[in-house]
Amino acid sequence: MTRPDPLEALLRAAARGAVSRRDFVRRGAALGLGLPALGALVAACGERKPAGAADESLGELEPELAIYNWSDYVAEDTITNFEKEFGVRVRYDTYESNEELLARMGTGTARYDLIMPTNYAVAVLASQGALAPLKRRYIPNFTNLAPTFLNPVFDPDNTYSVAYQWGTTGFAYRADKIPGTLDSWGIFLDGAHRGRMTQMDDMRDALGAWLRYRGKSLNSVDPSELALARSDALAARRNLRAYISAQVKGELVSGEVWVAQLWNGDTAQAQAEQPAIRYVLPREGCAIWTDSMVVPRGAAHPRAAHEFINYVLRPGVGAAISNATGYGSPNQAALAQMRRPLPFPTAEEFQRLEYERDLGDATALWQQIWAELKSS
Numbered sequence: 001m002t003r004p005d006p007l008e009a010l011l012r013a014a015a016r017g018a019v020s021r022r023d024f025v026r027r028g029a030a031l032g033l034g035l036p037a038l039g040a041l042v043a044a045c046g047e048r049k050p051a052g053a054a055d056e057s058l059g060e061l062e063p064e065l066a067i068y069n070w071s072d073y074v075a076e077d078t079i080t081n082f083e084k085e086f087g088v089r090v091r092y093d094t095y096e097s098n099e100e101l102l103a104r105m106g107t108g109t110a111r112y113d114l115i116m117p118t119n120y121a122v123a124v125l126a127s128q129g130a131l132a133p134l135k136r137r138y139i140p141n142f143t144n145l146a147p148t149f150l151n152p153v154f155d156p157d158n159t160y161s162v163a164y165q166w167g168t169t170g171f172a173y174r175a176d177k178i179p180g181t182l183d184s185w186g187i188f189l190d191g192a193h194r195g196r197m198t199q200m201d202d203m204r205d206a207l208g209a210w211l212r213y214r215g216k217s218l219n220s221v222d223p224s225e226l227a228l229a230r231s232d233a234l235a236a237r238r239n240l241r242a243y244i245s246a247q248v249k250g251e252l253v254s255g256e257v258w259v260a261q262l263w264n265g266d267t268a269q270a271q272a273e274q275p276a277i278r279y280v281l282p283r284e285g286c287a288i289w290t291d292s293m294v295v296p297r298g299a300a301h302p303r304a305a306h307e308f309i310n311y312v313l314r315p316g317v318g319a320a321i322s323n324a325t326g327y328g329s330p331n332q333a334a335l336a337q338m339r340r341p342l343p344f345p346t347a348e349e350f351q352r353l354e355y356e357r358d359l360g361d362a363t364a365l366w367q368q369i370w371a372e373l374k375s376s
């Protein structure tokens with residue numbers, strides 16, 4: 001049976017919670033619905049909460065979605081498959097660091113519906129009121145997440161975030177160019193490899209390594225500890241070819257770079273092309289992180305963003321992403337479909353791993369040191 005349009009519009013508005021029970025009955029009656037039918041519909045829908053409530057409907061799927069993600073962080077067909085299945089056109093841009101993402105969000109000029117910040121960056125954005133609470137009713141696949149990735153400290157109750165991928169920030173090296181087994185951040189102080197080494201173009205990673213090198217927390221806000229990290233970082237800088245993140249993969253593969261501070265997954269991507277590349281979790285320790293999917297407050301296409309989150313949480317989609325990126329999947333239902341599921345670090349490894357936290361007021365001091373490292 002084909003319904004007349006006004007009735008369909010009324011039913012949709014009721015489903016969105018945009019119509020009170022009394023209005024629904026009044027408008028339904030005006031459209032010719034008898035009282036028994038109206039009563040049954042009202043009972044079936046239940047009383048809807050007014051607009052603005054936590055379970056408010058997001059309305060219909062929008063035909064567009066704007067995603068801002070790390071580079072090399074999806075499988076080749078992740079986006080195109082979503083576009084085809086949902087009839088949504090995706091605008092997809094990439095960034096190289098949380099600082100780049102935070103700066104872009106701060107300008108308010110770039111309008112994205114879905115972004116993937118790391119632990120501490122979720123906390124920073126949430127504290128700025130920049131994130132929209134997620135509507136779990138649109139994310140039934142949330143139950144596929146492994147318990148370890150639920151209720152993280154940076155977002156208790158997963159109000160704003162759903163885990164996307166996880167990994168670590170150690171370093172990669174060419175075992176065919178450098179003899180022996182490397183296991184320390186100290187390698188970057190070795191002048192023998194001057195010009196063949198790189199550190200991440202990322203304040204937290206580049207300076208965090210030197211804090212760990214001296215046995216300090218990579219979340220340190222202590223000025224004297226930071227002063228020491230600064231001088232180690234300056235000494236290492238003499239040996240560096242550049243501060244560069246994901247893009248160093250090509251130079252590692254070609255052999256121009258022999259040692260590169262890098263994430264585990266991007267290292268795995270380079271290893272696929274050059275088997276002599278090794279990955280190290282330095283003995284002094286390094287960062288472990290989870291990148292999460294979050295929706296900026298005021299996003300223009302929130303329903304499409306939620307659909308995408310739910311899509312990523314399908315076992316097959318999550319497995320395909322991790323198979324392509326080399327990172328760990330927080331999706332426990334996906335593990336069976338992964339080529340080499342990344343085991344969560346052992347208790348022994350965990351002793352050396354640390355999550356990055358929001359630095360609060362000390363962010364300014366970190367930024368000042370970073371600006372000095374990057375200049376000249």
Ligand code: N2P
Binds near residue numbers: 072073167263265291
């Ligand atoms: C993407 C790697 C991003 C991980 N290439 C950083 N948390």
